[in-house]
Amino acid sequence: MKSLKEQDPEIYDYIEKETQRQNDNFELIASENFASKATISAMGSVLTNKYAEGYPGKRYYGGCEFVDEIEDIARDRAKKLFKADYANVQPHSGASANAAIYLAFMSPGDTLLGLDLAHGGHLTHGSPVNFSGITYKAEFYGVEKDTGRIDMDKVRDKAKKVKPRMISIGASAYPRDFDYEAFREIADEVGAFLWMDMAHTAGLIATGELNDPLQLCDVVSTTTHKTLRGPRGGMILVGKDGENKLGVTARKSGRVKNWSEVLDSAVFPGSQGGPLMHVIAGKAVAFGEALQPEFVSYQKQVRLNATAMANAFTNRGYDLVSGGTDNHLILVDLRSKGLNGKIAEESLDRAGITVNKNMVPFDTESPFVTSGIRIGTPALTTRGFGKEQFEQVAELIDKVLQDPENEERLNSIRSEVQAMCEEFPLYDFVTV
């Protein structure tokens, strides 16, 4: 058989260009990371050929003896990593994992109470343009204008008023940790299921850098490619004592007989067909990596670097939503600098610095312009950047934002970015 380069040089060329882009730029998108060569190898394997609808030992196809082993290893490693009773590694993405959770816990028209997208929440937590907001009745809590933080008394008041069937926690752009105990109390008071979508923070949670939702929430979803540093994909988990968490509540409500079967069947056949076995193998590899001691130091460094960036920006007079960070990201409100997110993203891009424009709470700009940028540390920390390098990154970002249309300055910063990237090499291959 021919190699990709021989078979399809056009596609090979674009993969090579993208590899070079990742190697030569500062990757600061908070939801991105760099998967290991081993994880990428598993994804680029013949496992992509295999149909395996069903679950290990109960498939609808023959020839599943090896993929069964792989899926079992992925589930076992995930359970060990998160001290969980249950793991489903089949969701193709975070949004697919969330779709299965809705299917398991909600009926069309039921009420969800989630964090407002405009305050850092996620599309799948009830946005009117997403299936979640179209199928279910979505109500929202937000952050406070003066603190940028969630006020739990206000969440309680809202929950009492709207009586949700399920409360969701989790965010795409919230720089602070969550108070799961308070959320649990509120959910119990109003008789709601409690769901945490830890897509952004799963790696930090696995290593104890952030509060653990697994033991307090009924169900937890995640992606596997953000702080968790695995292949692009999703997963559903239930913490220890799943029977008490879900079995008892669900049976009382008369909706569910066996809680783990209900979750499994919400993924397949409820919302997906054949699982992506090559990606599940990549998840197994990445979970194996996450169980190593180096992953604990990596996550610690992700947070230290975010704090160093937050301090560096504050010292340069930037406004940060909530005044800083507890996790891997900062949200910079650019209004006091007379800038918007679109201008900032575009000029930083020209200097080799990749961030995304982002709404800030109570934003006055449209989502296509925005007043802020979101900056995350997971990817550059994977490259080996520490506090000192992140302070330099903040300095370079500030230089760009001081004069965003100055092409000469952008080009000179571009060279500094490239030099730092060369000091911390990333991928030495195009395809595996």
Ligand code: DSN
């Ligand atoms: N698109 C992801 C992010 O950037 O946060 C969330 O799904």
